[in-house]
Amino acid sequence: MINLLSPNDQHQLAAARTNTLILRYVFLMSIVIAVMALEMLGVYLLLNNDMRNNQSIIDSNDEKAKAFESVQVQANTFRTNLAISKYILGKQVPYTSIIFAIANALPAEASLDALRIEPSTFGTPGVMTVKTNNPTTAIDVKLQLQQAKYNNKNIFTSVSFDSITAPAVNSTDNAYTATFRVTYSKELTTQ
Numbered sequence: 577m578i579n580l581l582s583p584n585d586q587h588q589l590a591a592a593r594t595n596t597l598i599l600r601y602v603f604l605m606s607i608v609i610a611v612m613a614l615e616m617l618g619v620y621l622l623l624n625n626d627m628r629n630n631q632s633i634i635d636s637n638d639e640k641a642k643a644f645e646s647v648q649v650q651a652n653t654f655r656t657n658l659a660i661s662k663y664i665l666g667k668q669v670p671y672t673s674i675i676f677a678i679a680n681a682l683p684a685e686a687s688l689d690a691l692r693i694e695p696s697t698f699g700t701p702g703v704m705t706v707k708t709n710n711p712t713t714a715i716d717v718k719l720q721l722q723q724a725k726y727n728n729k730n731i732f733t734s735v736s737f738d739s740i741t742a743p744a745v746n747s748t749d750n751a752y753t754a755t756f757r758v759t760y761s762k763e764l765t766t767q
Contacts, residue, residue, distance in 0.1 A: 669765050671693050677724060677731060681724035683713055683720060685708060686706050686708045686754075691704050698761070700760075701734075702758055704755070704758050705755050705756075706755075707751040707752070707753060708754055709751060709752070710752060711740055714737075718735055718754075721735045731760065733759045733760070735757070738755040738756055740752055740753070741753040741754075
């Protein structure tokens, strides 16, 4: 085939083809951009709708939670009181059990006459009075009190005689009164 067109016309035809191709690409790109913009708008609207629905659910739940605020406050108060009670009960001294342990440690011929136990007596010297039928039993009482235990802990850190009083001559009570200086162990206050 013989080319009868001038070189300038040939360049113009090639430029026209290139321009047509560029115009097609621009048109197709515009369509692709428009489709992508529509898709992004659709996704935005969908997400915005979901966000509004979720926000309404959150607001509804917040209103429901406000109805239970008083219950939450009561639960927190109860939890605090329970922790305080647990602490107090953990530090509580079983006075009755200690008294029974002391009474069980005494010999059969001896009985408690006067005993004082309170929080301030632990670790400080105090007085205990025991009735016995003879002075020898008072010595046994001292030895038994030194070995008296509660929950595998010594009840006393020290036991010593203070006095032994004989019964009065015309008394119907034939009992000797033994007074002891005792120091209650501080270990009894820890559980």
